[in-house]
Amino acid sequence: MKRPTVASLKKVTAENLAALGADRLAEILVSVAESRPDVKRRLRMELAAEQGAEHLSTEIDKRLATLEASRGKISWRLRPNFIRDLDTLRGLISDRLAELDRPGALSRLWAFLSASRRVNARMRDRDGELNRVFARAAADIGGLISDQHPDEAASTLVDALAQNPAAWAAWLPGLLDQAPAELAKTALHEISHRPGATLTWLPLIRLLADVAGDVDAFRASFTDEALTTPSVAAEVAQRLMAAERLDEAGAILERAADKLRKRHVASDTFDPDYAWETAWIDYLDRAGQAPAAQTARWASFERTVAVERAKAFTSRLDDFDDVEAEHRAFAYAATHPDFRAGLSFLMEWPALVEAAQMIRDRAADIEFSDEQVELWAAKLRIRQPAAAHQLLRKAAEAAFRRRDFKTSQRLTDEADTIPL
Template structure:
C-alpha cells in the first residue's frame, strides 16, 4: 500500500495560494475558532484599529461566560487567550501602544473569571496571564500613560486579585509609574488600611454562607483580608521604590525574627550596601541548627559575613551548612575560596561526608551533581541498595542515566527500585515506565560480569512474575515492548 503524502510546510506551499485559501475558508465555515483566528490575522496585518476592536469584542464575550471549562474546553480557551494576547502584544502594540495597554488590562481582568471556571492544576492557563503581566511593563512604557491614572487602575486591580494574576503588577509597572505614581499608590494603600471595614448586612452574610459565625466572623475575615492586601501592596511599592525601610516596616518586630523573613530583609539591605544591619537582622533570627537548614537564611548570612570582610566566618558557615544539607553550591563556593591544592583534600572530605550521610536519597542528589564522585556513587548504590527509594523517580532516574555507561550494575539497581515501588504500590499509571525500565535492565545485564549476591536479570524477572503475575495491565505493557 503506498505511503500517504507527508503533511508539512513544503507540501502545503506546493498547493498554491488559491487552493490554500479555499481550504482555509472551508475550515473557517465549519469551525468558529478557526474563523476568529483568520479574521484576527487579517485585521492585524491591515488595520490595528480593526484588530483591537475584534480583540475587545472577544474578551468581552469570554468575560460574560459562566460555564465550567472541562478538559477539552480548557484547551480551546488556552488557544483563544494565546491568540488574543499575541495580537495585543504584537501588531496592535507596535502600531498603537495606548490601545494595546488598554486591551492588556482588559485581558488581565479576565483572570479571575477564567481561572475560577476551570481546574488549572497544571498552571498552563495561569502561565498565559503571567506572561501578560510580564508584557505590561514594556507596553506601558511605550504608551506613556498618565502616572496617577495608572496608579489608580493598578490599585483597583491589586485589591481584586483573587487568583494572584496581579501579584507582580507593581514591580512590572514601577518604571511607567515613576516617583509620582508610586507615591500615589502608596497613599492609596495607606488610606485603605485606615478605612473601617463595614459590617455586612445579615442577608449578605447568610448568602455567602458564614453560618453561625454571623456578621462578626464575616467582618473579621474581610478585615484580615484587607490588612493582608495593604501589607503586600505597601511592600511591593517599597521594593519598586527602592525603599528598604518601607519594606521592613510592613513586618512586625516578632515577624522580623522569623528566619525566612529576616533573610528577605537582609537581601534587600545587602543590595543597599547596609551589611551591618543585614547581619543584625539575621543574628536576631538565628534558626534552630538542629533542624533542616532554612536555606534562604543560610545564604543571606554567608553573604552578609562576606560583605563585611569576615571571610573565615563565611567559610566556616558554608562548610557547616554543607555538612548538614549537602548543598553543592555552598561546597563550590567554599572550594573556590581555598588556596591552591587545599581544595582537593577538602573536596574528598566533602565526598566522604556525602557517602556517610543518613539519607541515601539526599546523598545521591549531591553526588550525582559532582562528576568526580561517580565511581563512589555507584559503590554507594550497590552497598546501600536496600535504602533506595523507588518513589523518588527523579533521583533514581537520574542515577540510572548517569551510571549506566560505566556502572551498569548500580544503574540496574536504581531502575529496579522504581519497578519494585510501582508494582508493590500498584501504580498503574507508571506501568509503561516500569516496563521500559525493565527493558533497559535487560540491555544493561549484557554488560554485567559479576552479580555477587544480587539476583541476575533472569532471576529478578522470575521473582516479578511470581509476585506480580496477576497485574495484567503491566504485563500487557511488557508485551507491547516485546518482553514476556
C-alpha cells in the same frame, strides 16, 4: 541548484501555500471558517484591521463583552481551542491594534485582564495555561504603558492590583519587566498611601519595592515579630547587604538567631534555617570575617550534606587544600547516618568512584525510588557498572517484595544489560 522534491512541495509551509495563489487560499479559508467559529472571528478581525483602528476596536470590544457576559462552563474538550482563541485575541490587541492605536490597545488589554475572573470561573486551569495567557497580556501592558503619564499609569495599575491582588502576584513581574523603571516607584508610592489595604496587597508591595530598589519599603511590609523569623530576616538582610547597609543586615540576622537559640535552649541545639544561614555566611564574608564564614560553611555542610555548601567551602581554599577538603567531604558523606543524603551528595557532586564504594559498603541501606535508582544507574553504568547493576538489583528486589512484578522485571532486565 537542487530542485525541490515532490514530498517537500506537499508540506504545509508559507512558501508552498503562497504558490497556490490568493484566490485559491481565500476559497480554502472561507470553507474552513464555515466550521470553525474561531477562525471566522480571526478573519473578520483581520479584515476589520484593514479598514482601520476604529473597525478593529469594534470587533475586539464585541469579543471582550462576550467574555464578560458568558457564564457557561467550558468543557475539557473545548478548553484547548478556547485558550488558543483567547491568546489570539490578546495578540490582535497587543500587535495589530497597537500598530494602529496604542492608547486604544492599552485600554483594551486592561479590559482583557479584567475579564480574567469571569473566564477563570468558567473553566479549571490545572496546568496554568490559561493564566499564562493573562500573564502575557500583563507583559504586553508593560510594553505599552510608557505612552501614559507616569502618575496616570501608576494609578491605573494600582486600581487593577487592588481589584485582583492574588492574580497580579503572578502577573506583575512580567509587566514591570517591560515597563519604564519609574513605574514601580510611582506605583509603590500610590499603593502605600491608598486606603483599604489588606494583607493580600503585601506580596505586590514587596514586588514593587524590589523593582524600585526601595529596601525600606520592603522591610516595612513585615511586622517586627515577622522580622525575627529566620527566613524573613534572610530576605530583608540580603536586600540590605545589596544596598551596602551591612550593619543593619547583621543586626536583623542576629535577632533572628537569638530567637532560634531561645526556642532550642532546652535541647541545647541550634538548627538554623538554610536561607538564614546563607545570608549569615554572606554577611560574614562582607564583614571581612572570611575564616568565620568558612567555619559556618563547613558546619552547614555537616548538618545538611548540601553540595552547594561543600563546593563553596572548597572553592575558597588554596591549591591542594581544596583537594584534601573534597576528600574529607566525600568521606563524611559516605559514612553519613542518612544513606540517602550521603549518596545523593556523592552523585550530585559528582564523585562516582566514592559513590560506587558507598553502594558496595552499605548495600543493606539502599532504598530509593525506582526513578531515582534508574537515573543514577544510567550515570554509573559506564565507569562503575557493578554499582549500577547492584542499585538496579536492589530496586528490583524491593519492587518484587511490594508485589510490583512489572517494575521488578523491568529493573531486572535493565540490570542484565550492564556488562560486568
